[in-house]
Each structure stands twice: as C-alpha cells, then as structure tokens.
Amino acid sequence: MAIALIGTGLLGGAIAQRLLQQGHALHLWNRDPSKLKPLLALGGIAASSPLEAVNQANWVITVLSDGAVTRQVLLDQIGAGLRGKRVLQIGTIGAEQSRCLAGDLARLAAELLEAPVLGSRPEALAGTLQIMAGGPKNLFQEALPLLQDLGPDPRWMGEIGSGLETKLALNQLIASLTHAFSLSLHVVQGAGVDPEAFMAILRGSALYAPTFDKKLPKLLSGDFSNPNFPLAHLRKDLLLFLETAQAQGLHSEGLTGLVHLLERAQGNAIDLLDYSALHQLTGSDGRPNQVPNP
Ligand SMILES: NC(=O)c1ccc[n+]([C@@H]2O[C@H](COP(=O)([O-])OP(=O)(O)OC[C@H]3O[C@@H](n4cnc5c(N)ncnc54)[C@H](OP(=O)(O)O)[C@@H]3O)[C@@H](O)[C@H]2O)c1
Numbered sequence: 001m002a003i004a005l006i007g008t009g010l011l012g013g014a015i016a017q018r019l020l021q022q023g024h025a026l027h028l029w030n031r032d033p034s035k036l037k038p039l040l041a042l043g044g045i046a047a048s049s050p051l052e053a054v055n056q057a058n059w060v061i062t063v064l065s066d067g068a069v070t071r072q073v074l075l076d077q078i079g080a081g082l083r084g085k086r087v088l089q090i091g092t093i094g095a096e097q098s099r100c101l102a103g104d105l106a107r108l109a110a111e112l113l114e115a116p117v118l119g120s121r122p123e124a125l126a127g128t129l130q131i132m133a134g135g136p137k138n139l140f141q142e143a144l145p146l147l148q149d150l151g152p153d154p155r156w157m158g159e160i161g162s163g164l165e166t167k168l169a170l171n172q173l174i175a176s177l178t179h180a181f182s183l184s185l186h187v188v189q190g191a192g193v194d195p196e197a198f199m200a201i202l203r204g205s206a207l208y209a210p211t212f213d214k215k216l217p218k219l220l221s222g223d224f225s226n227p228n229f230p231l232a233h234l235r236k237d238l239l240l241f242l243e244t245a246q247a248q249g250l251h252s253e254g255l256t257g258l259v260h261l262l263e264r265a266q267g268n269a270i271d272l273l274d275y276s277a278l279h280q281l282t283g284s285d286g287r288p289n290q291v292p293n294p
Contacts, residue, residue, distance in 0.1 A: 001146070002027065004057035006050050006073060007091070008035045010228060011117075012063030014124035015090065015150060020044055022127070022149040027053040050074075051081045059146065061088045066236055067097035075104055082110035088143055089114045092171065092233070094240045095161035096247070102135070102160045113139045114160060115147060116167035120228035128152065134163030168244055171237040172255070174211070174275070179258050181212050182279040185219055190284070195220060215276040224270075224277035234275040235262040 001024070005016050008030040020026055020042040028036050029047045036046050047053035050073050054060050060082070064070045070093055074082065087110055089098065102112040113135035123129045131147050131154035133140050140147075140156045147154035157163045188198040199216065202208050218224055238259055245252040261281050265271045270280060280286075 002057040003059045004053035005061045007063040014121040018124055018127055027056045029053040050077045054078050054081050059086050063090045067093035082108045085110045087112045092116050092237055095164040095244055098164050099161045111139055113143055114163045116163055118170050132157050132163045132166040135160045168241040172241040175234055175238045177209050182282045218276050219279045224273035227274040229275050230272050231265050231275045231277050232271040
C-alpha cells in the first residue's frame with residue numbers, strides 16, 4: 001500500500017527506515033528536507049509539500065512534535081487533500097486534541113486512528129515498538145498489517161483518545177521514575193556511598209525498575225548527548241498527562257514540583273538532551289546548561 005509519512009525527526013525517521021526496509025512505498029515530507037536524505041537512499045520518495053506526499057497515498061502517517069503542529073500540518077497545509085484518506089497519528093499529543101482532530105478530519109471525509117508508541121528509535125528500527133491504538137476498531141483492523149511491521153503486538157485500547165491516555169499514563173511513569181531515581185542517586189553519592197553498592201541493594205528489591213540500569217551510565221557520566229527522546233518532549237508529555245488527570249478530577253498536585261523542575265530546562269540546551277538530563281536539574285547547583293538553543 002502507498003503511504004505518506006510526514007515528520008522524519010528522531011522517531012519518524014526511524015519509523016520511515018523500518019517501513020522502507022519492510023518493503024513499503026513511502027512518500028516522505030519533512031519541514032527540514034535535509035532529514036530525508038538517508039531515507040531517500042533507502043528508496044523513500046521525497047515530496048515537496050505535505051499535500052504532494054498525501055496525494056500519492058491512501059494511508060497518511062504523522063510523527064510530528066505535538067498536537068498544535070500535527071493539527072497545523074494536517075488541517076492547514078493539507079486540508080481538503082485528506083478526503084478519503086486514513087490518518088495514522090503516531091506522535092504523542094493530548095487525548096482531547098486527538099478527539100478534536102478526529103472530528104475535524106471527519107468533516108474532511110478522512111478517518112483518524114491514533115497509534116502512539118512506547119519505545120524509541122532502537123525499537124522502531126527493530127520493529128519492536130509497543131503500540132496502543134485508539135479509534136474505530138475497523139480502522140485498527142485495517143491498519144493492523146502496517147502496525148505489525150512496527151511492533152509485534154499492536155493493541156486496540158478503545159475509542160479515540162484512549163490510546164493517548166494510555167501513552168500519557170506510561171510517560172508519567174518515565175518522568176516520575178527517572179526523577180525519583182535521580183534524587184536517590186544524588187543523595188547516596190552526596191553521602192559518599194558507592195553507587196554500585198546502592199544499586200546492588202536496589203536490584204535485589206521490589207523497588208527496582210529496569211530503566212534505572214538503562215539510564216545509570218548517563219547519570220554517572222553526565223553525558224546526555226545523542227538523545228533518542230529529548231527532555232523537551234518529556235515535559236510536554238507530563239503537562240499533557242496532568243491535563244488528563246485534572247480533567248478526571250484526580251489530585252495530581254504531587255507532580256507539580258516535577259513540572260516546575262522540568263520547566264527550568266525550557267529555552268536551554270539541556271532541553272535537547274536525553275530526558276535523563278533531568279539529573280542535572282536535581283543536582284545541588286540545579287542549574288541547567290545556559291547555552292541557548294540553536
Ligand atoms: N523520540 C522518541 O523516542 C519518541 C517516542 C515515543 C513518542 N514520541 C513522540 O513522537 C513525536 C515526534 O518525536 P521525535 O522524537 O521524532 O521529535 P523530533 O525529532 O523533535 O521531530 C519532530 C518532528 O516534527 C516536525 N516539526 C516540528 N515543528 C514543525 C512545524 N512547525 N511544522 C512542520 N513540522 C514540524 C519536525 O520537523 P523538523 O525536522 O523540520 O524540525 C520533525 O519532523 C513527539 O510527539 C514525541 O513525543 C517520540
């Protein structure tokens with residue numbers, strides 16, 4: 001089937017590479033066309049606008065940074081060109097934003113399946129993403145062969161919004177677990193305890209989460225370069241989670257301090273680093289790297 005893929009950033013680029021390697025014909029558009037280069041070498045076809053990409057396809061995959069950008073590209077830059085198309089929206093956007101988008105696309109005679117993912121570039125390249133879809137079940141079933149090229153066990157969570165609510169619930173855990181681990185690690189190091197001795201006890205306990213060992217080398221070395229998932233996106237997702245929790249009337253104020261901590265990275269180079277760079281923010285000087293974003 002012909003597919004348009006819009007947004008070849010960190011995740012979208014890896015998804016495009018995987019789909020090309022699985023033999024799909026991909027019409028690609030990215031705001032910065034230089035990011036298409038490695039994908040064209042794999043057989044991807046460059047489009048000069050999102051509309052041109054979509055005109056060649058029946059499925060339209062979006063992997064854009066947030067809800068506002070996704071909406072702007074789909075509705076303002078493509079608009080009526082989406083008539084009869086099926087949109088597979090993979091980026092992490094708000095559940096309410098997704099419901100609004102579904103309504104606007106329906107008015108353009110297009111259908112929306114949200115399919116946010118857990119996992120990052122390595123999992124996208126290997127086809128091992130965890131996919132949590134929301135939207136019409138028949139659309140999910142139609143998309144299944146495509147989704148199975150990205151992850152072994154795509155799941156249908158329910159109506160539109162439910163896939164994103166699931167995704168945001170998981171990303172709240174990424175933020176909270178990383179924050180909790182970072183603070184504890186600082187404290188044991190500040191006390192002069194060998195981090196390995198601390199880890200040995202943690203690993204043997206019910207408190208252990210594999211993400212701790214995954215991020216430990218970065219936290220110990222302070223090298224947060226070459227991100228797969230930058231800090232700015234984690235802050236976006238935590239804010240979206242809070243919106244959802246507050247809409248459900250939950251008492252989520254325990255997360256407010258973490259949001260404030262992450263907001264200190266905004267406008268600083270640290271925002272572009274791996275999300276575990278929040279360890280710099282929890283440190284005793286607590287100052288983000290003040291180099292401005294390019
Ligand atoms: N990275 C991960 O591991 C991961 C995992 C799960 C979910 N996600 C979610 O997937 C989405 C994409 O993440 P990512 O890591 O790939 O982010 P990214 O590398 O920052 O890529 C963002 C994409 O959005 C495009 N974009 C941004 N602003 C735009 C605008 N005004 N007009 C047109 N295009 C615009 C970028 O184009 P340019 O290249 O031209 O800037 C790029 O294609 C996010 O919602 C993220 O939360 C990411």
